[in-house]
Structure formats: structure tokens, C-alpha cells
Amino acid sequence: MPTLIVSEKNKAAKRIAEALGPVTVINRSKYLKVYQVPSKNIYVVPLRGHILEYRNTDQFKSWINSNPREIITNPNSIDKIPNSYANPYIKALIDFAKKCDECVIATDADVEGCNIGLFDALPYVIKANRNIKVKQLWLSSLEKKEIVLKYRNLISPKWSWGETGEARAIIDAIIGFSSTREVTNTFRPILNEINNKFVSIGRVQTSLLYLIYLRDLEIEQFVPEQYWTITANLEHKSHIIKAVHTKNPFIKEKESKAKAIFQKIKNEKVALILNNTKESAIINPPTPLNTSKALVLLTRILRTSAKSVMNAMNSLYLNQIISYPRTDSDKYSPNFNHLPYLENFKPHMNYGSYTVKLFKENRLSPTTGKVYAGDHPPITPLVSLEQTSSKFENNLQKKVYDVLARHYLALFGKHATELRIKLRISIKDELFTSRLVSLTQSGFYEIAPFLKKTYQPIFEIEVKELPVKEILLDEKETQPPPHYTDTTLLKLMEREHLGTKSTRPTIIMILLDRKLTYNIAKNRFKITEWGKFLIQELIQVWLPFLKPDFTRFVENLLEDIKEKRKTKEDVIIIVKKIFLALFDKFRNEKNTITIKFDSVKDNLKTTMQQTSQKKFPQTTSKCPTCKNHPMKLITTSQKKRFLACSDRNCKTYLSVPKTGRITILKSTTCLKCGFNVFKILKRKVNKSNIYYICPKCWNDSFKEEGTIGFCSNCTDYQISKEQCVKRS
DNA sequence: GCAAGGTC
Incomplete structure (x- = not known):
């Protein structure tokens, strides 16, 4: 009799099936594939994370007529029910459970994974086949060797882990x-x-x-506190060296002390170098990226929201451009073969020469972090894409990929070297120090410059004295945390x-x-x-x-x-x-x-209104009524949108299409009426539709019969390369 | 209409 294996996601199902033998794919629905291994009589059914979720029972649906306190006290207040997309998955579980005499739960080896396998999926399996034997496949990675080994050593279900998630x-x-x-x-x-x-x-x-x-x-x-600093700008060749007084900062009580010192030395022209030490420091390349580290890095560099960065990584993953983006690993498995991935980057326009150098210097092992979570490697670029590649769906994906690819290549790079010069300086017996840090060997920074600190230019100081350009006494204030x-x-x-x-x-x-x-x-x-x-x-x-x-x-x-x-x-x-x-x-x-x-x-009402005032996009052409002010494309909180004259007194409104993403083409205007042309992008599952309207003509067309005022229906003009031109 | 946790 056959075996049913249940996995948490498509990717894992595929890998498990492939490890166990030649695979036949059964397409159950548009998104659900079941992987059959005929030689072993196995069906692997993937889930999509949780397929059940807790909701309030009917008795507690109403927010007005039920008592929120009873949600806590009444054990029947909530119930676990299938989520919006669960049906094809549940149906597959039931169908294959009936055919099989053994069920192997192979969801992720963590608390939520056990909960998904043992508490979301398994009840459907058992209901369909009461006699089915239940085992669990506990994988610490999705490598073939591991899957084969652990499949031979199935464990009994980790109920307590599943209960933890529940x-x-x-x-x-x-x-x-x-x-x-x-x-x-x-x-x-x-x-x-x-x-x-x-x-x-x-x-x-x-x-x-x-x-x-x-x-x-x-x-x-935060109450800012005054303080004073004394700094000296020293000249060395064409550079300015900044030195700070050793007693900095001078707090409020020491104001007079600071001022006295400044008075004493302010006209001094020579700084004596008492001590000049230099040391070289090695900066090691970064360690591989798990999800948390990647989010922190990407939000910092790209200055964008965690949510949009996560979405971008997820799309890159779904398009097979990067590896699985939800991982705790920041350490590669010793078996992970980096060669094919590195090989990919050799011809790359921006990363190529660096990559070729890695091969020449035989730098083919990455740095290593702390955690090898097993199931997925650290976030890794799977293919080499140029920035011009059409596989990127938007600009952010392009930037995210660039950072991830460069960071990955940096793992193999040579360390960088800093030169740290420390000067002890005396200006009329007042002690100053100066620290100069410069980069003497760029190493991995060459491919990942976004990891660099700020460095001073490289120079060495061999003299015993430096001319003083100026001495500054600055009054400052302590700053609140950001x-x-x-x-x-x-x-x-x-x-x-x-x-x-x-x-x-x-x-x-x-x-x-x-x-x-x-x-x-x-x-x-x-x-x-x-x-x-x-x-x-x-x-x-x-x-x-x-x-x-x-x-x-x-x-x-x-x-x-x-x-x-x-x-x-x-x-x-x-x-x-x-x-x-x-x-x-x-x-x-x-x-x-x-x-x-x-x-x-x-x-609250007024401050919240001020806070939520959005900047709406504006037309470059003027309102057709007052001919004086541009119009604004307003979107209300109820997602209704329309054009309104930016002069509130004018009260001119134009309709715009209800759906689709609107771009105001600012480089062209409608040759018929002079208003901006709008590009409307309607996204569909497989392909997108683009059409153009001039809002003025479009609104005018409502008053007439017959024609609809799309630019494509215009008798005199047409849109070509996003420009309104005469129809040929 | 609600949470937090998976994944597409």
C-alpha cells in the first residue's frame, strides 16, 4: 500500500520526492502539485503553511451582541476552520489518505511545522482513513542524503511540539x-x-x-545639556587632521575651565606630536545572511520598509532568483557546493571581474555564521542577473538582488585592512589626541562597498610638529535618542x-x-x-x-x-x-x-487629520474649468478616486477609471484638449493590460453617445511611445 | 471588522 507524505510547502515536497526516487507530477489545481514517486509508491502532498486558522464561532460573530469577556471564559468561543485557500489542499489530503496505509508528516522541524502537520493536516487524513499509520519525518536539511537517511529512520509524531503551536x-x-x-x-x-x-x-x-x-x-x-568641546584643526600637506582635547567633553560645571584653556592656546600655531602609533587592523568579510540579518541590512541600505523588502525577497524567491528567504541559517552546510553559483557570476558586467579574481586566488569557501538551521541555506542568489534583466518586476527587486548578490560574493572575499594612526599631541602643554583610520586594502569592500565605514584618505605622518590651522571652542547640546x-x-x-x-x-x-x-x-x-x-x-x-x-x-x-x-x-x-x-x-x-x-x-481629530494628510499626485496641465490650477488625483480612504482642482473654490471634478494603476504622463499632453494623458495599468494574473485616457476627453465622452473616450478610440490622435501624436 | 503564525 502507498505512503502519503505531507510537507509544509511546495518546495519541500518537491525536494523530498526527488530524493526518494524518480518523480511524476500530478497537477491537482493551478497551484497545487502532488509529487508521486511510483518506484516507492509514495505521494507527497504539499501544504501552504497553515491551512486552518482560529475564528470566532457563530455565537460570537457579532461585535455588538456578544460579550467579549466570554471569548476568554467560554471554551466554545473560537474554532479552528479552513482558511481561504485551504480547500484544494484538504481535498488532496483526503483523496490520498484513502489510497494510503501510512502517513508521514514531513512539515518543518519546528513548533509551527509540527502544528501544521499534526493539527492542521493530520485530522483530515485520519478522518478519511481511520487505520492509517502515522509517522514523522524529522529533517535537519533538504539534502538528498539527509532525506534518504531520515526516511529510513522515521520517528513517532512530536505531539508536544504540535500542541505548543496550538x-x-x-x-x-x-x-x-x-x-x-x-x-x-x-x-x-x-x-x-x-x-x-x-x-x-x-x-x-x-x-x-x-x-x-x-x-x-x-x-x-529629553532635556538637552550644554557642553563644550575643544578641537584643533592641524595641517598636514593638503589634509586637515582633527585633534580633540583629552578632557572633552567639558560639562556645564567646567565651562570656565574650557574657556580658560581655549584662551591659553587659541593663538598657538604649533602642535607637538608626543606620540605617534600606528597599527594595522583586519576587517573580516561579513557572515552569510539569514532572514533577520537580511532585513536589517536591506532596510538600512535601501532606506525602505521591512514589509516591501520582504515582499521583494519573496518575489525573487518565487521567480527562482534567490533561495528561500525565510531561514534562520547564517552558516552554510559543509556540503553546500558554491562553485556553480560562483561560476554564474564570472561573466557578470558588475560582479564578473571580482568573481574571476576569487577563482584565481582560489577563494571558494564562504565565511561562516553561528546557526546552521538545516532546512534552508542562508539567503543565496541562484542565478546571475544583470541590472537590466527583464526578470526583475520592479526597481526594488533589482536593488534587493544587487545587495544580496554582492553580499554573497563578499563572503568569499579577502579581508580588508585598516590603518589606524593614533596621535598624542601637545598644544602649549594641553593634551590632544587624534585618531585617523584609513583603508589600506579594500578586500571584500570592493564588491560590497555598502558595508564600508567612513575612512580618511591614506597618509602617514612622519614629522614631529604640525602647524595649527585653527583651534575651536564649540558649545554643543546633548542629543535625544533617534x-x-x-x-x-x-x-x-x-x-x-x-x-x-x-x-x-x-x-x-x-x-x-x-x-x-x-x-x-x-x-x-x-x-x-x-x-x-x-x-x-x-x-x-x-x-x-x-x-x-x-x-x-x-x-x-x-x-x-x-x-x-x-x-x-x-x-x-x-x-x-x-x-x-x-x-x-x-x-x-x-x-x-x-x-x-x-x-x-x-x-485628536485635528491632529490625526494633519498626520494623515497625504500628498496626492498632481497633473502638470491646468484644470479645464478655471484654467489656473493643476488638478490632484485624490484617493479616499474608501479607495474611491477622482481628479479635483487643487483650488478648492473651483470645485471641478473629473472621473478616472475605478481600477488599475494610474501614471500621469508628464512628458506629453492630449493634442486635442491639452490635458495630461493618463496611463492605466491593469494587472491580471498572467498578463497586464495597458491603456491610455485623457481624463478631460474621457469625461466629455460620457455626455455624448456612442464612443468611449479611450485614446485608442480617438479619431485624430494616438499614443505612441507614451506620446500623443497625430494618427497616421 | 479582530491575533500571530505559516506560505504564494
Whole structure:
């Protein structure tokens, strides 16, 4: 009788099947492939991560007519049901379970993997075939050798690991659903004012918001302190060498001391070099990239959001340009053969000469990080693509690939060398130091210059004296800590155990979407007035839940389930009890919150309006009515869009197509009426459609009968190479 | 209408 193997994702299913023998692919639906190994009588059915999710039962569907408190107390408040795309997967599990007498769970070798295999998929398998034998395939990598070996040594299912994931899901659902509803109901008068539909509360997101609140508070309450520094600019050939007084910084109490020193030396023209040491330092190439490190690096270099970088990596992976982007490995398996990948880059326009040099110098082993998670290698470029390649779907993918490819090549590079010169200097008996760091050997920086620090030009100092160009006494102020960026938020979340490598970018985005945070200059995050009000109120009643300690507390309990020290049920009872107490505290004290609403409502409304004012794209052509002002392409929060004259008094509006991405072509205008031509891109699953309209002509066409005012229907002109030209 | 966790 055949064997059914269940994997977490398509990629793993394919690899497992291929390792066990020649494969026949069974296309079950457009996206679902089952891999058959006829020689071994095996069917490998992939899943797509979790196929079930917790939802409120019908009894608790209504937000108004059900009691949020009962979501915690009533064991039937939530239920695990198939998600939107689960059906083909479930059907495949049932069909193949009926044919097989053995089921091997081969989902990822971690807590969520065990939960997906043993608690999402297996119940369907067993329901379809009560006598099926259940085993688990515990893979520490997807290499053929490992798969073959472990398939011969199947283990009994790791139920406790699966239960750990189940407890995590139940705890998050119960806490999230009950508190989101209760807090939404409480804050409803405020939500109406600021056009929010609800306020979401969750173990991870609310804790993160609290940390952002704390940082902003620290910045707000920061009291700058005055201090003074004495610096000397010394001349050496064409360079300026900056030296700092050894007693820097002079705090407020030492102001007079600083000024006295400055008075004493300000006209001195010679600096004596007392000591001149130099040392060479080696800078090693970076270590391979796991997901967290890649996100931190890419958001820092590209100055873009974690979410968009993660999306770009995922698309590159789906298009087989990079390896799997969700990995904890920052160390390659000793068996990983880098040669074919490196070989790819030899002819590359930008990376080629560096790569050829790697081969010449026989530098073919990468640096190594700390974790070999097994299932996937560190993030690796699989193919060599030029920046002009049409395989990139957008500019960001291009940039992400460039950084990842260069970083990968840097792993094999030679170390860089720094020259560090330290000078001890005396200016009229006042001691100064100067540190000069220059790059003497660029090594791997050649391919990955984005990893470089700032360096001074290379020079050596052999003289005993240097002329003083100027001596400066500067009054300065201490600076507050910076606002968080995507990069620093990712680091913070990792440090505080908030979220996972895959969910962190989404959680950062959720806070933005829900108007709890917003971006100020340079991708920096600030809590909104609304977020601040919310957290300030919650601190009064829910501080234990806001602190990241709560997640660590839950984590420890989950670990107890995994290690069989506690049962899933016991842990859920413990967490429910603690959270119910917090919930009741909120209920008992919520009058102290609602009583404040009248006094803060108006202020919140206006500040939130200011914060959310978007910059809408503008036409270069003028409004057809007033002929004075450009028009704005407005998109409302309900996703309706239209053109409006930027002069509010003019009140001219033009319709635009409801769907498709609009680009205002600024290099051409409609030769018929002079208005901008709009390019509309409609994305479909397989191909995209592009068409053009002039909004003025398009709107005019509504008043006439017959024609639709697309540019393609224009009798006199047509769009050619994004220019409006006479029809030939 | 809600969480956080997988994956496309």
C-alpha cells in the first residue's frame, strides 16, 4: 500500500520526492502539485503553511451582541476552520489518505511545522482513513542524503511540539479577539472622530507600540545639556587632521575651565606630536545572511520598509532568483557546493571581474555564521542577473538582488585592512589626541562597498610638529535618542522576542495601517496622538500585558509544553486566568478612560487629520474649468478616486477609471484638449493590460453617445511611445 | 471588522 507524505510547502515536497526516487507530477489545481514517486509508491502532498486558522464561532460573530469577556471564559468561543485557500489542499489530503496505509508528516522541524502537520493536516487524513499509520519525518536539511537517511529512520509524531503551536495560536486568538473588541467598544466615540473602524490589540503589536511610545516619550522629555568641546584643526600637506582635547567633553560645571584653556592656546600655531602609533587592523568579510540579518541590512541600505523588502525577497524567491528567504541559517552546510553559483557570476558586467579574481586566488569557501538551521541555506542568489534583466518586476527587486548578490560574493572575499594612526599631541602643554583610520586594502569592500565605514584618505605622518590651522571652542547640546526606523525596529523586536522573522515586517506595517504610528522624515517612526492616547490609557490598567515580559512569560510556558512539563490545557488555563484578571481590571476602570473623551476628542481629530494628510499626485496641465490650477488625483480612504482642482473654490471634478494603476504622463499632453494623458495599468494574473485616457476627453465622452473616450478610440490622435501624436 | 503564525 502507498505512503502519503505531507510537507509544509511546495518546495519541500518537491525536494523530498526527488530524493526518494524518480518523480511524476500530478497537477491537482493551478497551484497545487502532488509529487508521486511510483518506484516507492509514495505521494507527497504539499501544504501552504497553515491551512486552518482560529475564528470566532457563530455565537460570537457579532461585535455588538456578544460579550467579549466570554471569548476568554467560554471554551466554545473560537474554532479552528479552513482558511481561504485551504480547500484544494484538504481535498488532496483526503483523496490520498484513502489510497494510503501510512502517513508521514514531513512539515518543518519546528513548533509551527509540527502544528501544521499534526493539527492542521493530520485530522483530515485520519478522518478519511481511520487505520492509517502515522509517522514523522524529522529533517535537519533538504539534502538528498539527509532525506534518504531520515526516511529510513522515521520517528513517532512530536505531539508536544504540535500542541505548543496550538497553545500559541489559541492564546493569541483569545487575547487578540477579546481585547480588540472590548477596547474597540470602549473607544468607539474616539474612533468615530478619527475615522478608524476598530482598534486592534495583540500580544506582539501592542507591545511593540508600547516600546515605540517609550522611545517617543524619552525623546519628548529629553532635556538637552550644554557642553563644550575643544578641537584643533592641524595641517598636514593638503589634509586637515582633527585633534580633540583629552578632557572633552567639558560639562556645564567646567565651562570656565574650557574657556580658560581655549584662551591659553587659541593663538598657538604649533602642535607637538608626543606620540605617534600606528597599527594595522583586519576587517573580516561579513557572515552569510539569514532572514533577520537580511532585513536589517536591506532596510538600512535601501532606506525602505521591512514589509516591501520582504515582499521583494519573496518575489525573487518565487521567480527562482534567490533561495528561500525565510531561514534562520547564517552558516552554510559543509556540503553546500558554491562553485556553480560562483561560476554564474564570472561573466557578470558588475560582479564578473571580482568573481574571476576569487577563482584565481582560489577563494571558494564562504565565511561562516553561528546557526546552521538545516532546512534552508542562508539567503543565496541562484542565478546571475544583470541590472537590466527583464526578470526583475520592479526597481526594488533589482536593488534587493544587487545587495544580496554582492553580499554573497563578499563572503568569499579577502579581508580588508585598516590603518589606524593614533596621535598624542601637545598644544602649549594641553593634551590632544587624534585618531585617523584609513583603508589600506579594500578586500571584500570592493564588491560590497555598502558595508564600508567612513575612512580618511591614506597618509602617514612622519614629522614631529604640525602647524595649527585653527583651534575651536564649540558649545554643543546633548542629543535625544533617534526615532525608530524599520532597521532599528527589527533589531528591537528580535531582542525583545517579539514576532518571528516572517511576521515582524507585517506587524510594523499593521501599526502604520491602523494609524497608531506614522512615518516622519527618513523612514522614521513616531507614535500618533491617537496611539499615544491609547497607550497612556492602557498603561493604567494593562501594563503587565504591554511589556515584552508578557511574551517572554508566554514563551516560557510554551517551552514547558514542548518539554512535556505542562500540558497544553494547563498552560491555556494559566494564561486565560491572568488575562481575564487584566480584562476585568480594564472593565472596572474603563469609566476613567471614557470620561476623558470629551476633552481630548477635538484635539485628536485635528491632529490625526494633519498626520494623515497625504500628498496626492498632481497633473502638470491646468484644470479645464478655471484654467489656473493643476488638478490632484485624490484617493479616499474608501479607495474611491477622482481628479479635483487643487483650488478648492473651483470645485471641478473629473472621473478616472475605478481600477488599475494610474501614471500621469508628464512628458506629453492630449493634442486635442491639452490635458495630461493618463496611463492605466491593469494587472491580471498572467498578463497586464495597458491603456491610455485623457481624463478631460474621457469625461466629455460620457455626455455624448456612442464612443468611449479611450485614446485608442480617438479619431485624430494616438499614443505612441507614451506620446500623443497625430494618427497616421 | 479582530491575533500571530505559516506560505504564494
